Amino acid sequence: MSATRLTGYRYSVYSRAARMGLHLAGIDHAYQEANPFEADVASQIRHPMGRVPLLQVGAETLYETAAILTWCDAMRDWQAPPMVQARAVQVGGIVDAYGYWPLVRQVYSHGWFRPAIGAPSDPDQLAAGLKASEQVLDMLEDLAQSGAVLTGSTLTRADCHLAPMIDAFQHVPEGAQALAKRRALSRWFDAIQTTPAFAETAVGTFPEPR
Structure with missing residues (x-):
């Protein structure tokens, strides 16, 4: 089982942004679908506001797309001016x-x-x-x-x-x-x-x- 898991919603542009970042970085990960607009589902998402995307890396949890993409950059050792x-x-x-x-x-x-x-x-x-x-x-x-x-x-x-x-x-x-x-x-x-x-x-x- 992958130590990295992305929780997202297939219709979410931000979830897709995170998926693109993980793909670009070549990071193997599991994916969990969760509709944040369903109250009973949102309450189970490990985001304080019940939103997606959310990335679990071992014991660490990242949310906010910019933070996830920053981590992906670091993992692929992106070098640029x-x-x-x-x-x-x-x-x-x-x-x-x-x-x-x-x-x-x-x-x-x-x-x-x-x-x-x-x-x-x-x-x-x-x-x-x-x-x-x-x-x-x-x-x-x-x-x-x-x-x-x-x-x-x-x-x-x-x-x-x-x-x-x-x-x-x-x-x-x-x-x-x-x-x-x-x-x-x-x-x-x-x-x-x-x-x-x-x-x-x-x-x-x-x-x-x-």
């Missing part, structure tokens, strides 16, 4: 502070996920998310243009942190159109889709529309 490392952290900060809500909880949730599972969706939330995502995508486009991170050739924690959210976002036609307007970010996403870390963590990530 200081500015590249800083830019990778910057991408994660942008994603967490400004990107997750409009890209995922508004655009993807109301434009794809809720309709796919037969739940009610709110077109106003979709529209608000698309509007708010513009500045977020512009910030990420600038970083992709810099050549330090989001290159599509050398994967970093930035790719793991961002790719699942962009994948969810572009499932919605309006999201795909917004992404296509950012040439560097689009090139990056085209490239990362061909990587094993991305492709092999995609199974069962998105519900099929009814």
Whole structure:
């Protein structure tokens, strides 16, 4: 039995980010599925807030995606110039502070996920998310243009942190159109889709529309 176990939810972009980080680092691990939106399940997750992802490494427990990806970096002994490392952290900060809500909880949730599972969706939330995502995508486009991170050739924690959210976002036609307007970010996403870390963590990530 593996000494490393990831608890996640297949529809969680953050769980997929952690899975990508573990894949990139070549870390053998067990996986436990847990839906944090089910109260009886959330109470059993060893996260103080009942959330995922959560990584157990022997007797140690890590939560928060950035912390898990930091551990994965250390385990693969990632060496990069200081500015590249800083830019990778910057991408994660942008994603967490400004990107997750409009890209995922508004655009993807109301434009794809809720309709796919037969739940009610709110077109106003979709529209608000698309509007708010513009500045977020512009910030990420600038970083992709810099050549330090989001290159599509050398994967970093930035790719793991961002790719699942962009994948969810572009499932919605309006999201795909917004992404296509950012040439560097689009090139990056085209490239990362061909990587094993991305492709092999995609199974069962998105519900099929009814």
